Amino acid sequence: MELGGRVIWITGAASGIGAACAESLAGAGARLALSDRDAPALEARAAALRAQGAEALALPLDVTDPAACVAAVAQAQARLGPVEGLAAAAGINIRRRALAELDPLEAAQVMAVNANGVINAALAVLPGMRSRGGGALAVICSWAGRHVQPFTGAAYNASKQAVSAFCHTLNMEEGANGIRACAILPGEVSTPLLAAKDDAPTPGMRSRMLQPQDVARAVRFALESPAHVCMNEILISPTWNRLYVPPGRQAARAEADRAAGLG
Structure with missing residues (x-):
């Protein structure tokens, strides 16, 4: 799907992966x-894009x-035209993640944003996509949506597993309508x-992680795929994947970072 001139709705667009998706x-x-x-940050992001010549x-x-x-999709359609793609990037996590200290209200908020937020956005665009016979959604899930991990926390893991299941269910039900x-x-x-972590990563650790632009490339690839192609999921990680690197090598790299002034 050539993206030139097509209307794409991006949630979580003010910062992080959503902002990188907007640029891409x-x-x-x-x-x-x-x-x-975050309305002020969002308007600043939109203004910066307009200054670069984007709509x-x-x-x-x-x-x-x-x-x-639903109202946002209606406004987008009135101002820009039919929404043909969605990049759902809104997401949160909390500081108190372990079950021993998990607050039910905070856990519910994680589910509300990460899982229900994706569903709400999808349900808002699906009727128009059905009526036009096609559309594409790229949903920012997480490694935790495929491989449960301890440090992201139970609420986050549950929310991302839900998002992954939702995407696959959408493909089951809407593929016949040209939607993927x-x-x-x-x-x-x-x-x-x-x-939102007590053990915030050092600059050296951050430099070896994926960058928002890396994920944005995957989003663009999914949205640009031909209409007959459904890219069901894309699993992407840093080459230096801390889940795979032995603790001894991590400790040695951390010491090298400190020696280099990277924390």
């Missing part, structure tokens, strides 16, 4: 509807609000989300 898709000539709950409409919202998602979804499952990415 603008470079492909897409017309962008951008959403995030970017800021539509602040909280993805946990289904009606707001790709679950993008990245390993560690150097984004502001890492601030």
Whole structure:
């Protein structure tokens, strides 16, 4: 699907992976509807893209609000045209992740944003896509959506497993309508989300992680795939994958980072 002139809606667009997706898709000539709950940061992002010659409409919202998602799609359609693609990048995590200290309200918020937020955005675009006979969704899931891991926490793991299952179910039900979804499952990415950790990674550790632009390339690849191709999921990780590197080698690399002034 050539993206030039097509309307793509990006959630979580003010920072991190969502912002990188906006840059990448603008470079492909897409017309962008951008959403995030941080309205000032979102408008600044849209203004920067417009200054580069892109068409970017800021539509602040909280993805946990289904009606707001429907309204955003209606506004995007009125201002830009039919929404033919969705890049769902809104996501959060919390600091107290272990079950021994997990707060039920915080856990519910993780599920509301990471899982329900994707569902709300998808349900807002699907009717129009069905009526036009096609559409593409690229959903930022996580390595945790395929491989449960201890340090991301139970709530986050559950939310991303739910998102992965949702994408595959969407393909089962909507493929006959020409609609396809790709679950993008990245390993560690150097984004502001890492601030929600007590053991924040050092600059050296961040340099070996995926960068938001790496994930944005996968999103663009999924959205640009021909209409008859469904890229069901893309699992992507850093080459230096801390889940695979033995503790001894991690400790040695950390010492080398400190010697180099990288923390």
